[in-house]
Amino acid sequence: MEFFKSAASLISKANFLFPYDLDQKVPLASESVWTLHNGKIKQTGQTCSIFSIPIAARPELTRLAEQSADQLKGIRHPCIIKILGTHKDSTTLYIATEVVQPLSNQLSSLNNYQKICGLWRMASALSFLEEQNCIHGNVQLSSIYLSETFEWVLGDFFLTSSNPDTFKKNFQALNPFTSLASSIVRDLVLHRDFSQVDRIEFTYLVYQVFNPTYTKAVDFSQRENIPANLHNSLKKLISPEPKQQIGISEFLRLGERPGGFFRSNFIVMVDMINKLQIQNPGDCQKLFELLKTYLSFLSSNYVQKRILPVIFLALKSDTSTDASEILFSIASVTNDNKDFEKDFGIPLLSCLKTTNNRVRCLLVNELYKHNDILPPTLTSDDAFLLYCNFVKFNDSKLKFSAILLYSAIAPKISKKALNNDLLRTLALLQNDPQPSIRINSIICLGKISEYLDQHVRIRVLVAALSKSLRDPIADARKAALDVMLATAGYFSTKELATKFLPCVVPLLIDDNESLRISSEEVTQKFLNRIKDFNKGEEDKPIEVSSNSFLNIFFRPSSTPRPKESSANRSIGSSNVQGSNNDEETKGKLANNILAHERSDAAAFDVETEDQLDEEWMQEWDDNEEELSNEVENWGL
Structure with a gap:
């Protein structure tokens, strides 16, 4: 019994000392010497990739891999894989790196732009090594990985050395490596021509990137899907004539010059x-x-x-x-x-x-x-409270944009934000000195009313619509009538008769002809519903076309509005720029069911509008006391 307790204790201790959490295994190319897992560093929770290799099967490779990992920890080149840590137990070497996956798994899905960009990064990495007088010695498809951002990074540095003798010794010890360039590289190492190793391997890499299924010996005189300008410089990289040969750094410089293959x-x-x-x-x-x-x-x-x-x-x-x-x-x-x-x-x-x-x-x-496509963060209560604060800025365009946003995200926000913050904001906007903002606030209320709780909806609509019907701007009174008609289905016949009809009747003698016509239509529909109700028929809501005015908002203009003839005025015309011709304007408005005459009051000039705004402000003064009263009137 004591033996089992001791064994369990040892296992528990070993798990505690192991610094990584291993997740799913990542498939690698058949020639890879690694086993790769996604995982996390226990101490920090940082996601990473974990390469592992059995010590007993590859003792020499394990030694070189551990040695190169320790050296790479201090290197932070953007095109070289980042080493985060190592761990070695009695059986396995583990190397933690930034999150990566093999390039070979994704190569077929990459376009030529991405391939050339990736080769540019590999040339940059090899140029960096060349400047440090280092030889990588294992540049092939299986040694290149994609980072979390899908950028190419160079890995597998266990052969890397700045000492030619050390590189030769390491290469001969690990000679079983296979790649398209293996036989040529062996000859180069044998004749101690180390400067060409990375150039030859990089050239073979380029051919393999543009020809993923390439398995035969490469004929460098053939382009084989490689872009022409890249191929011309590639031939200089491996030219048999010493005077024509160029190094990786020079190759990179040629590519990065204006008009170059890497530019x-x-x-x-x-x-x-x-x-x-x-x-x-x-x-x-x-x-x-x-x-x-x-x-x-x-x-x-x-x-x-x-x-x-x-x-x-x-x-x-x-x-x-x-x-x-x-x-x-x-x-x-x-x-x-x-x-x-x-x-x-x-x-x-x-x-x-x-x-x-x-x-x-x-x-x-x-x-x-x-x-x-908005994530939950952008429809949270805190985010919506921020949107509500936008109307406090003295910027009519921002207010207009905010109103549009309210109408769009109303189904996604919480009941608290909808029935409290949004309604309070619309109540404040109903006191705005700019007519278009007041009009849009009542239209927005009509659009979001279907998402309100029933007891809140009735109370708020009654208060808001009765107020808008007394607005000095004819367009605002017209918008209130249309909202009333569109939302009439939410009210009982008794509520229509006692709360709305008394507000509509005064508009039957309004100075504006268009308003008189609209109020007659609304009054008649309400009376018809009342008659049907009195006959004992089922209380059916008034049907409103799905192509409703609620899709039309008044866009505030930043310049004074010129006088316009009544023939060209309609409820949607404020969305059409003044430079549009009459035919275009009529075409845009023909799709709106309420594209009839705009109110005569819209013809007022700048002085008249300013005067009306002053009258509005006298009646609904925009101060804290009045706004508080308005919110209270809405029952909020």
């Missing part, structure tokens, strides 16, 4: 992203143009992990529409990815708190357009 617009874009080259507006504009062209050629992992942070950084200084549009284009292709909420939702929320109103307005517009 395509795609690589320029990647380079700008990696260097955070967005310090001035010109750089930002160039990057945005390149992203619009090449975004679809990038992997979603790279886009999420590399490009998103750059766009958020650019948003702090850039006020063009490009940054916000690209941001949400990225969100559309990465919203199903792991960590999307952490990489997109949380930074966006932070950005909305700190940026200026111009950027804030652009982002809110995009939130409205892409409300179907």
